[in-house]
Amino acid sequence: MTTSSPKTALLLVDVINSFYEAGQPNYYPEVAATLPALAALRDTARERDALLVHSVERHYRGLEDFEFAKLPRHHQSGEHDADYFPGFEPVERANEIVVPKRRYSGFYATDLDLVLREQGIGRVIVAGVKTNVCIRATVQDAFAGGFEVVVPREATNSNRPHLAAASLEDIERYFGSVVSLADALELL
Numbered sequence: 001m002t003t004s005s006p007k008t009a010l011l012l013v014d015v016i017n018s019f020y021e022a023g024q025p026n027y028y029p030e031v032a033a034t035l036p037a038l039a040a041l042r043d044t045a046r047e048r049d050a051l052l053v054h055s056v057e058r059h060y061r062g063l064e065d066f067e068f069a070k071l072p073r074h075h076q077s078g079e080h081d082a083d084y085f086p087g088f089e090p091v092e093r094a095n096e097i098v099v100p101k102r103r104y105s106g107f108y109a110t111d112l113d114l115v116l117r118e119q120g121i122g123r124v125i126v127a128g129v130k131t132n133v134c135i136r137a138t139v140q141d142a143f144a145g146g147f148e149v150v151v152p153r154e155a156t157n158s159n160r161p162h163l164a165a166a167s168l169e170d171i172e173r174y175f176g177s178v179v180s181l182a183d184a185l186e187l188l
Contacts, residue, residue, distance in 0.1 A: 006122025006148055008187050009027060009051035010041055011106055013128030013138055016056055020085035023102040025074060027128065031129060037155035037181045041127055041188070042088065045095075050188045051119055052096045053137065055128075056107030058082055065102060089112035104134045107141035116147065125184050126156035132163035139175050149176025152184035 015038060020025045045052040057075040059065045059082075065073075075082040077100075090096050099112045099145075106112050116124065124147050126138050135156050142149045151171055160163035172178045 007120050008123040008125060008150075009053060009116060009119070009121045010188060011053045011055050011112075011124050011126045011128075012038065012124060012129075013055045013106060014040065014053060014057055015054070015074070015085050015128050016081065017083050017085055018057075018081035019129045020050065024081050027074075027079075030157055030161075031073050032161065034055060034127075034129065034155055034157055037152060038127055039087070040181060041125065041152065044185050044188045046091070046093070047049055048188050049093075051116075051121060052090075053106070053112065053115070054085070054088075054098045054101060054138070055101055055110075055112065056082070056088050056097075056098065056102035057101055057134070059064040067103060078085070091170040096160070101133040105141045106134070106135035106138040108137070109143060110167060113145050121147070123150060123187065125150045125152065127152055127184075130158040130160075130164070131156045132158050132160060132167040135170065136167045139171050150184055150187060151176060151178050152181045153178050154181040155184070 018024045019031055059076045101111050103112050124142050131165040139149050168178050
């Protein structure tokens with residue numbers, strides 16, 4: 001008996017100016033290394049009409065937010081740092097959505113879990129930044145929710161490389177699979 005592969009969605013996490021545009025508050029030069037892999041994943045998801053979720057941090061402008069106790073005000077709706085990095089804006093198609101988040105995880109207090117389940121998704125490919133913060137939090141919540149999790153190693157990194165490496169090791173051991181970009185593309 002043949003078992004079919006689970007339906008897969010791509011989650012692009014925080015591909016926004018704050019991390020990717022030089023001079024922005026969370027920018028670090030090594031982040032540029034993720035762009036070719038992120039573009040390949042984005043393009044393949046669109047070509048194969050896979051669900052593509054832009055999981056982006058958006059805080060309410062002018063309102064207090066618990067996260068601001070750890071980090072200065074950032075990623076407020078309508079601000080330049082919260083805008084998509086050029087080329088990574090969502091396009092108008094049925095299988096491409098935006099899920100704003102106010103915490104590190106794309107799942108916490110969002111409707112991402114519900115959307116994925118309603119679309120019959122069983123596997124998520126999680127890519128973007130930063131490996132040790134938003135990627136790890138999203139991966140942990142995806143795993144806790146019963147989704148198969150895949151992280152393409154070329155499509156994530158951090159300005160704290162030792163923490164990125166430790167996070168990828170933990171993801172592989174406890175939460176999912178860390179794979180090559182080529183292997184991730186085959187899953188879409």
